[in-house]
Amino acid sequence: MTQTDAGWVKIVGLGPGNETMVTAQVQEVLAEATDVVGYIPYVKRIPERPGLTLHATDNRIEIERATHALEMAASGKRVAVVSSGDPGVFAMASAVFEALEAGKPEWLNLNIQVLPGITAMLAASARIGAPMGHDFAAINLSDNLKPWSLIEKRLRLAGEAGFAMGFYNPRSKSRPHQFGRALEILREACGGETLISFARDVSKPGETITTVTLDEATPEMADMRTVVIVGNADTRRVGRHVYTPRFAKEG
Amino acid sequence: MTQTDAGWVKIVGLGPGNETMVTAQVQEVLAEATDVVGYIPYVKRIPERPGLTLHATDNRIEIERATHALEMAASGKRVAVVSSGDPGVFAMASAVFEALEAGKPEWLNLNIQVLPGITAMLAASARIGAPMGHDFAAINLSDNLKPWSLIEKRLRLAGEAGFAMGFYNPRSKSRPHQFGRALEILREACGGETLISFARDVSKPGETITTVTLDEATPEMADMRTVVIVGNADTRRVGRHVYTPRFAKEG
Missing domain, CATH: 3.40.1010.10 (Tetrapyrrole methylase, N-terminal domain)
Incomplete structure (x- = not known):
């Protein structure tokens, strides 16, 4: 050749x-x-x-x-x-x-x-409203290619920074317990009232979008066809929409 | 009406x-x-x-x-x-x-x-190679709608987390000194050998892409038409391209 x-x-x-x-x-x-x-x-x-x-x-x-x-x-x-x-x-x-x-x-x-x-995170964000309208982080929650301890560290630091977050590969059959652990860390780092959205099959037939608080979130709300988006402390509902304001106060 | x-x-x-x-x-x-x-x-x-x-x-x-x-x-x-x-x-x-x-x-x-x-960050990333190929953060460096101290905090925490980073609105005439300060923080948080790319007028006539190390970067490399992308510790060159591997070791 x-x-x-x-x-x-x-x-x-x-x-x-x-x-x-x-x-x-x-x-x-x-x-x-x-x-x-x-x-x-x-x-x-x-x-x-x-x-x-x-x-x-x-x-x-x-x-x-x-x-x-x-x-x-x-x-x-x-x-x-x-x-x-x-x-x-x-x-x-x-x-x-x-x-x-x-x-x-x-x-x-x-x-x-x-x-x-x-990308799935921004397609999901658009369907939800504008949850990524301020500074944000994107994290792959699969530990196939990195240690789980690094994922935990990044969740804590992103919460401390006040980033909205988008999660890819939140949960799979081979690691069913990790996403529950991620939710625990997020409740500690961001507060239980923070909004979290589960966007499944975005832009495809059967698309579903569910928004709850971190306190209300359960691991079963996500699977490998779901993109998960967590807001920051200012993320709120307006009508049917969820958005993060462009402005922020002292962190 | x-x-x-x-x-x-x-x-x-x-x-x-x-x-x-x-x-x-x-x-x-x-x-x-x-x-x-x-x-x-x-x-x-x-x-x-x-x-x-x-x-x-x-x-x-x-x-x-x-x-x-x-x-x-x-x-x-x-x-x-x-x-x-x-x-x-x-x-x-x-x-x-x-x-x-x-x-x-x-x-x-x-x-x-x-x-x-x-979005500009991912259009720039594609032209550079795949610098956002691992976990990343997106930060608006303008302090029109948030205090500069919060931006500094987020740069430090994103560096500590090992996120690649994309910066929108890195520098304007009304705040010429802040981007220099951002570069100082990034050198401390990420190390001076970390790669930084400046993508100006992405996808438009006259597009330019420049990649240097944080030690080599100067504030004049950015303006309001530039998206800036900083890699993580594993981001590297291969041929004409810059990419971040999918895997990561303990952080």
Whole structure:
């Protein structure tokens, strides 16, 4: 296989699920690609067409998938790596750069681009109102790639800082107790009256949005299809909406 | 003026500037609106057409603009409130809910929706590589609406937590010294070898991306058209790209 200038890897964000939330520049990449690489449910969103090969792979093999994309690009293919949401937020962009770092030196000359998408946290925020309208933090609650103790530390410090927070991967079957522990820490760090919203299947059929206080929140309110958003001390309800004011007093 | 069910307020994100980064659902709202309300440079992005009235207003009168949008919707108009980036991130969505809270009780029944856009921080992140590929915080460095002491506290705590960080409104003519102070705090909290990227006019003509270490960074590298991104201790270069790995060790 000879490397050609024609090959590329474009890591694109498909947004939270609704096809009207995909940008035109991502649609264009998908129209030009010879190969699409990604996790099974995301690749399912790509319509088949002549000249396009779909490579759907299972979860937790992100590095193998990224390496495969780089290999194909080096052989002249135009490869779209698809993520839901934004590829730069707990998704495939970092995995591709990890594979690039561990890969063949000549891959450093490949045309690699990241094209953003609407990330789940901000899609959820929009449906809730404007809970991220002030300073905020985004935390992946999965301990697959970092120790749980670091997650606890970050929850405490983000609470102390007065950040609103968005949580990705809040709860899975393999670690059912951790999200309950996260809620305990948040009650201590933020106060039990702080609002917390559970946004499930955002922008998809069956979307549900539930807002309660931290005192009222239970672990069962979240699963892996849920994005969780915690407000800051000023976050409040107005009518059907939940928002965080733009201003803040001394912290 | 009689309130009719036909009126609405949709607060929409135009993305960072490039028209191919606007979602189809936002384009549809703009096609259906009778009125567009927003800050002058954002309203300039909306093409004129028969039946559409453009209301471009100056900066720093967000509440007046939001109240005007709610008044028009109550009288049956279909009002698009436009923000650059994402309206829920340091933009018009919170201002509309503030105006709703302070406004007429009957406005609570209005159809108000927020439609997300690509926020500047994540557009910049994509152009840089994947610097927000792990847990991160977003901080507005302007002290128009909060005390500077709170910003300093948040910088320190975000550094201690090991968050990558994205900064909006890093520097303006009215407060030229604060960004230098922010850089000092970041050097102390994160270490001088940490990478910092300055992304100016992202996705627009003349876009520039510069990455240096915190020790090398100077206040003049940022202005109000710049988004600043600071990595965490693991953020590194690979070829032309800067990325943060998905994994982390004990913090």
